[in-house]
Amino acid sequence: MNILLTNDDGIDAPGLVALSQAIECLGATAVVVAPLLPHSGCGHRVTTDRPLRVVCLGPNRYCVDGTPADCVRIGLAEIAAATECVVSGINAGGNLGVDVHHSGTVAAAREAALHGRHALAVSQYHGHQTAIDWQRSVVWLKRVLLEFPLSKQLPGEFWNLNFPALPVGDFPSDQPAIIHCAIDASPCELVYRSTENGWQYASPYHKRPRTAGCDVDICFKGGIALSRGRVV
Numbered sequence: 001m002n003i004l005l006t007n008d009d010g011i012d013a014p015g016l017v018a019l020s021q022a023i024e025c026l027g028a029t030a031v032v033v034a035p036l037l038p039h040s041g042c043g044h045r046v047t048t049d050r051p052l053r054v055v056c057l058g059p060n061r062y063c064v065d066g067t068p069a070d071c072v073r074i075g076l077a078e079i080a081a082a083t084e085c086v087v088s089g090i091n092a093g094g095n096l097g098v099d100v101h102h103s104g105t106v107a108a109a110r111e112a113a114l115h116g117r118h119a120l121a122v123s124q125y126h127g128h129q130t131a132i133d134w135q136r137s138v139v140w141l142k143r144v145l146l147e148f149p150l151s152k153q154l155p156g157e158f159w160n161l162n163f164p165a166l167p168v169g170d171f172p173s174d175q176p177a178i179i180h181c182a183i184d185a186s187p188c189e190l191v192y193r194s195t196e197n198g199w200q201y202a203s204p205y206h207k208r209p210r211t212a213g214c215d216v217d218i219c220f221k222g223g224i225a226l227s228r229g230r231v232v
Contacts, residue, residue, distance in 0.1 A: 001028040001150075004083040004112070006071045008091065008104030010038040011063040015090035018134040019122065022141035023087065031060040031083070033075035035104075039067050040093075044107035046070055054079070068108035076115055085150050086112030089122030090137050094162050094205070096125070096216045097184035100229055109158040113231050118150045119158035121229075125219050126165045127206065137163055140224060144178055148226065156232070162215060162225040178224045184214035 003023060007016045011034040023030050036055075039045075046069045053065045054074060062079055064071045068088060076083055088108035095103040105121050112119035124137045140163050153159060160183065164176055191203035210216040215225040 001026060001084050002080065002082045003028045003030045004072065004075045004080050004086045005030055005032045006034050006068055006075070006086065006088050006108045008035065008039045008042065008068045008088070008108065010035055011057070013038070013092065014132075014134050015092050015124065015137075018138045019087060019090050019141070022090075022138045022145065025142045025145060029060075031062070031075070031080040033062045033064060033071045033079055035068060035071055036063045036065045039104045040091075041102050042067050042104040042107070043102045044069050044110060046073065068104040069111045072108050072111040072115075076112070076117070083112075083117060085118040085120070087120045087122065087150075089120075089124075089161075090134070090141065090163075091121075091123035092126070092132060093123060094125030094219060095121060095123040095160065096162050096219055096225065097186060097208070097210070097214070098188060100160060100183060106160060106229065109160070110229065110231055113153075113156060113158040113229075116155070118153055120150055120161060121158065122161045122163075124163045124165075130165065133168060140176070143175070144224065144226065147178065153228070156230060158229050158231070160215070160227045160229045162219045164219050164222045164224065166222055176222055176224050178226055179218050180226050181218045182214045183227045183229060184211050184216040186211055186214075186216070
């Protein structure tokens with residue numbers, strides 16, 4: 001399989017390194033086409049009003065001065081037309097529930113699915129100001145890739161995968177269950193605080209509303225949440 005790797009945290013993000021390591025288990029040909037700079041929260045924005053600058057950083061490794069969706073578009077059109085699957089991530093933070101609407105990580109997978117490719121968005125939820133164990137994320141992603149082939153998706157669908165934040169002591173002896181679940185449609189609370197520079201969004205992510213058995217609930221309880229997303 002020919003795989004295109006991208007993210008929304010930028011070409012130098014540790015999550016992209018972890019993603020590249022995990023993908024090796026498939027024995028696939030991987031091409032990295034990632035944003036030059038971080039674009040977290042950019043949603044499905046694309047650039048059509050200016051040229052996109054693409055720089056080759058090495059064999060099968062490119063950066064684009066655009067968004068994650070831009071990277072997928074230019075990747076499929078000009079850099080890696082033989083791509084069969086796009087994997088986006090590993091994002092530093094969860095992309096759960098309604099996050100799928102503003103996530104650049106998820107937008108990259110959605111863009112790939114729009115063009116008929118298999119697609120997976122991968123995110124690592126973590127607590128406030130806590131470090132991510134990227135090697136643990138690598139092990140978990142390998143499990144998912146080997147147990148749930150990326151080809152098992154319907155036209156117009158993509159996979160959205162979220163890893164839980166577990167205490168360091170739980171690894172590697174305890175492996176969280178991989179649970180198929182729906183994407184939670186519960187809206188995040190509208191909480192803002194006034195600052196001298198304006199209104200700052202202040203709703204705590206880990207206390208967001210959740211529906212039992214959906215992705216937010218599964219991930220927050222310590223499971224690996226694997227959900228089907230639709231392009232529209």
